[in-house]
Amino acid sequence: MKAAPFTLHRPKTLDEAAALLADVAGDGGLVLAGGQSLVPMMALRVAYPPHLVDINAIDSLSRIEVADGALSIGATVRHAAFHRPLPQAGVLGRLLSTVVRHIAHYPIRQRGTFCGSLAHADPASEWCLAAATLDATMMLKSTSGTRSVPAAEYLEGAMETARAPDEILIEARVPLLPDSARFGFYEFNRRAGDFALGIALATYDLADGVMRNVRIGLGGIEEKARRIAVAEAALDGQPPGEGAFAAAADAAMADVDAMEDASTSQEYRRDLAGVVLRRALKASMASAVAAQ
Ligand SMILES: Cc1cc2nc3c(=O)[nH]c(=O)nc-3n(C[C@H](O)[C@H](O)[C@H](O)COP(=O)(O)OP(=O)(O)OC[C@H]3O[C@@H](n4cnc5c(N)ncnc54)[C@H](O)[C@@H]3O)c2cc1C
Secondary structure (H helix, E strand, C coil), X not given: CCCCCCEEECCCCHHHHHHHHHHHHHHCCEEECCXXXXXXXXXXXXXXXXXXXECCCCHHHHCEEEECCEEEEECCCEHHHHCCXXXXXXXXXXXHHHHHCCCCCHHHHHHCEHHHHHHHCCCCCHHHHHHHHCCCEEXXXXXXXXXXXXXXXXXXXXXXXXXXXXXXXXXXXXXXXXXXXXXEEEEECXXXXXXXXXXXXXEEEXXXXXXXXXXXXXXXXXXXXXXXXXXXXXXXXXXXCHHHHHHHHHHHHHHCCCCCCCXXXXXXXXXXXXXXXXXHHHHHHHHHHHHC
């Protein structure tokens, strides 16, 4: 099938893009970033926006830099920018380069964008999981100005965010991690490159042999990625190891409101929450070894 007819706008500045989107959003006009989700949906006629505001010619949106203790990732920064750890981002750079390998396939990662994933908000998006777990901030711009929204408020549900139709997600700010931070990531899917059935991300500091500042996130299990406070509480103050990891996994399984679909039941996905979390925590032990 071919996409329905549409008008392509290619603004050169952010103000021009915001003004264009303000004009066309009411009619269903959309932002075009990497096109790796939107274009297939248009080709299948699941989406048929009459206008596309292509943001790829706006130079300022391709910036990726460390500022004010966070990694600022502009709207046209591709997934592939994270293939190698960004040295200026320290532990966070290593974490993002571990996660990115699980997103789609190599060619898709050359075009698809970090912010496009956050705008699309698939429940199994790896970047949505990273944003939720690390408490990233989204910068949203419209003709009325720019506002910042924390990830926990920004991600509202499956393909649903707090972004208004006339707002452009211009940047995501992901807080840096301390040099001492450990992290672990685990993803389960049926074939490499598929969207995940379940993903977990864990980070913590090790102080006097026990875990502190614990962050646990799950994706692909519920309708949106989120931090799992009960699992964090089960780990805080405990030494890393199988006992604590199993307690956190049990707490997470009891807490999640798992999705079901044609191929997986709620019980299956709830179980998977525990499995991916335990494996992510186990991987965190290896990340510490790798960092030494
Ligand atoms: C075969 C295949 C496998 C995939 N596997 C995975 C996977 O495992 N994990 C994963 O996370 N993703 C996966 N994807 C999706 C891919 O990562 C996309 O790149 C990503 O979801 C969207 O980013 P994009 O830049 O391509 O956005 P686009 O496709 O251009 O846009 C997607 C949506 O977000 C909106 N949008 C995009 N950017 C902005 C912005 N800055 N401001 C406002 N709105 C915006 C668009 O209007 C559109 O509605 C896969 C895609 C394919 C085709």
